[in-house]
Amino acid sequence: MNNEEPPIFTYSQPGKIGANLPAAGVETTPLPSELLRQDDLAGFPELTEPEVIRHFTRISQRNYSIDTGFYPLGSCTMKYNPKLHEEAARLPGFAAAHPLQDEELSQGALQLMYELQSYLGEISGFDAVSLQPAAGAQGELTGILVFRAYHHDRGDTQRTEVLVPDSAHGTNPATAAMVGLKVIELKSDARGNVDLDDLKAKLSPRTAGMMLTNPNTLGLFEEHIVEICRLVHEAGGLMYGDGANFNAILGIAKPGELGFDFMHYNLHKTFTTPHGGGGPGSGAVGCTAALAPYLPGPRVRRRDDGTYEFFTPEKSIGRMKAFHGNFGMLVRAWTYIRSMGAAGLRAVSETAVLNANYVRVMLKDIYPQAIDRICMHEVVLRGLIAGAPKDVRTLDIAKRLIDYGFHPPTIYFPLIVPEALMIEPTETESKQTLDRFIATMRQIAGEAVETPDVLHAAPTKAPVRRLDEVRAARQPILRYDAEAISRLQTAS
C-alpha cells in the first residue's frame, strides 16, 4: 500500500500506444482542414497497455476499500458488495444494450426495471417509484421539484419554505435552495428527536414540506414520527424522507405507512451497489399515489398483454437526466433483493441494528454517546476521553484508527454534536471484526491519556501522513503541471 506512484504523464514516450485499433478499411474522405484542432493533443500521455495497467494497479493499492477492511463510516452504509452483482451487470443484454433501441428489443431490461419499481414500492410502502435519479441528492431534487409542482398545480404558489432539522445532511438544505425555496432550520430536542414545539412554531401556510431522515443522523428513530407527519400534513405541507438510513428499517417499518409522502432510496447504500470511490450511485424515488402524476419519466409499466413499455406521467416535472437512470446500478439492486427475499432483508436490518448497538454498549463508557438511547444502524459517540489532554481531538482518534488498519468512522457529523464519531458497522461484519475494532478503540483511548503525541502524529502507517490542506486550497494545482509540482516539492 505504500508504493509511491508518479503521475501517469511522467511515463509518456512519443509514439507509444496502449490500444490495438482497426484501420478504417474504406475509401477515405478528406478531413475539413479548417475544423481540425490546432494543438495536436498537446499534453496527452503516450503509453503501452502493460504500463497503463501497472500504473493503475499500483495506485489502486494506495486505497482502503471494503474488500480489504472494516469501513464503519456513519451514514454511508459501507457494506459488502456481492461479486455476483458485478457479473450480472456485465451480461451483454444489460451492458451492451442501447438505451434508445426499441422497447420490443428491450423487454428484459424493462421487466427488470418494472420489477425493481414494484419491489422498492413494497419495501417502503409507496404506490409509485421512479428509477431515474442518479444519486441521493438528485432524488432529493426530484422530490422537492415534485412538491413544488403539486402545490402549484393546486393553485397554491405561496409555499416557499422547506423545514429541515439541524441534524440533516447538507444535501437537504442545498436541494431546497436549488429549487429556489427558503430553508427553515428545526431544532432537535434532548432525546435527539425533532423538537415538536419548534416544529409547530415554524409550520405555516408557507410550508411546502419538511425533509427528514429517519432514523435520523444521530442514529435514532424519531419517536414522534407519526405526529410529525400529521402536523406537517395539517399545515398543508408534504413529508420528504431522506432514505440514506433505510438500511435500519427493511421489514421493520415502511416510510409510506408512517406518513411520508416521498422518499429517495440510496441503492448504493441500502441495496449494496458499490460506491465506486464516490459514485455512481442511484437515487430512485418512491411516493404516494397523489404525487405519482408528477414523477419524472420515463417509468416502466406493464401492458395488458404482459409486455412492458416506458411512459411519462401526465404532469411530470420532466427528465432528471438523459435516458433511464443508472441502469447498471438497477441490475445490481434487483439482484440483491431477489437473492435476499423478505426474511433476508429483515435480517439485514436486524443485524445492522444489532451490530451498532453492540459497538455502542462496548464503547460508550469511554466515548460518551451523544444521546443515551438504543440506536438503530449507527451510533454517534463523542471523542471526549476522560483524562486525555484537551488537544486530543476526534480527528486524532480517527487518524490513529488508520494505523491499526481500520477506516475511521464519519467525524464531526452531525454538526449538532461536538466531536462526533458516527459509527455504522453494517450487517456484513463478523463479531470478531467488531471485537477487534472495539479493542482498538479502547486501546486508542488509553494512548490518548498516556502517549497523546502518538495520536497527534497519526497516521504513520498509511501511504502518506497528514496533509497540508491549506496549501492545496491556497495554491491550487488542479491538473498535471510538471513545473508546478516540482516547485511544490522544493518549497518548504
Place this chain on the structure above:
Amino acid sequence: MTHYIPITDADRQEMLKAIGVERIEDLFVDVPASHRFPPLDLPPPLSEPELMAELNRLSELNAHARRYSIFLGAGAYNHFVPAAVDQILRRGEFYTAYTPYQPEISQGTLQAIFEYQSLICALTGMEIANASHYDGATALAESAIMALNVVRNRRKIVVARSVNPQYRAVLRTYLQGLDVEIVGDETPGSSLADALALVDDQTALLIVQNPDFLGRLHDLRGLGAQVQARGALLAVHFDPIALGLFQTPAEAGADIATGEGQPLGLGLAFGGPYLGIFTTRQKYVHKIAGRIVGVTKDVDGRMAYVLTLRAREQDIRRERATSNICTNQGLMALASAVYLSLMGKRGMRMVAEVTYQRAHYAAKRINALPGYRVLADQPFFREFVVQCPRPVAEINAALRAQHIIGGYDLSADEPQLGNAMLLAVTEMNTPAEIDRLVDALAAL
C-alpha cells in the same frame, strides 16, 4: 443468517446479552407498535445459480451489440472498449471504496481523479475540470446554474435548438424553481446564428453543442468573444471522441465546456451509469459545482492528493453551496482515465479518424441509393441525417429482422425534415457491416 451476514446465532445471543435486551425485537421499541414489522410481499429468495439463470434469461431478451449491428447514437455510442479498462474497474480497491474523505488512505482514488481532471483538460483545452457529474445532460444543466451565479442579475439562458433534446429537457427541469427564462430552441430547424441573435443584455449564458445533435460540425472560432462582448458566457457541449481530431471548446472561446463521457470506455449499459464532464476557466474555480482534487504535501514533504476548495460543497456550505451534488460518477471517471491513457495521443486521433472515415463511407453509399438522401450541406463527424422514402419506424422494423438496429427517428423532434433518420457510425461498424446496412436499405 445468509451468506452475506457473518453473525452466528451464538454471536447474536452473546451480543443481545451485552446490550441488555432479550430479543432482537427489543431493539425496535422506538418504532410505533402499530407500524412495526410489516410483512414484505416479495418473491422467495433464489440461490446464486438460480439467480444467474434468471438474469441470463432477462439479458437475452434484449438486443445487444454482440448480436446486433448498431447504427443508433443520439447521445450514446457503441465505441470500442479495450479489455484493460474493465480489468481496472473490477479491482475491489477502487470500486468498493467510498468518496476519498480520508486522503491518507484514499490516494488511489484521488490520484485517479486528478489524472482524469488533467486528461480532460488536455483533451478539451480548458483550464480546469471537476471530478464529474451524473451525465452530460446534468453537467450541461449545472453550467446554467453556474452561469447565473457568475453573471449576476441576468435571468435568461439561450440554448440552441441543435442541442440534444433530452439535455434541453433536463435543463428545463433543473431550472424550473429559479425564475429563469430559457429561449432559443422553440423553432424546429433554427440555426446557431438564430440563437446567437437572442443573446442580449439580460442573457447569462448561450449553450451550443458541437458536433450538434444532428452530427454537424461547426466552426465556432470567435463565438466566445461575440458572446462575452454582450456580457454573457458561452457553454459548449462537446463530444470527447470528436476532440481526437476537431476544434476544442477552448478554441471556440468557451467559458464552460461540458461533455458526455460515455464513449470514453464506458459501453452502452442501457443508458447508464455514464459520465458528466464539466470544465471551465481557472477564474471560476470557486463557482464550480462538485468535487475537485488538488495536489499538496504531507507533513514529511511527500507529494499527495486531496479533495480541495471544499467550501463550495453541500456538506460544508449547506444552503449556500454551489450545487447539492454529493455522490458523482467517480468510477466512470476512472474508466475514462484508463481509456484516455491507453489511447494516448495517437489512439485518440485514430478512433476519431476511423469513425469519421467509416461514417462518410456509409453516408456516400446510402446517398447513392434511390429514394435516400443524406443531408450533407455541412461537415459532419459520426452522425448524419438520412431522408428516407418511408417512415423511419417501418425501415427500422425491417432492419431489425436482419439484426440491425437502425438510426434515431427524427420525426418527433424535427418534423420539418420529413421521414428523417439520424444514423451513427463508429469504428465498431466494420465496412462489411456497413455494406450489409446499405444492402438492407436498398432492398426495402
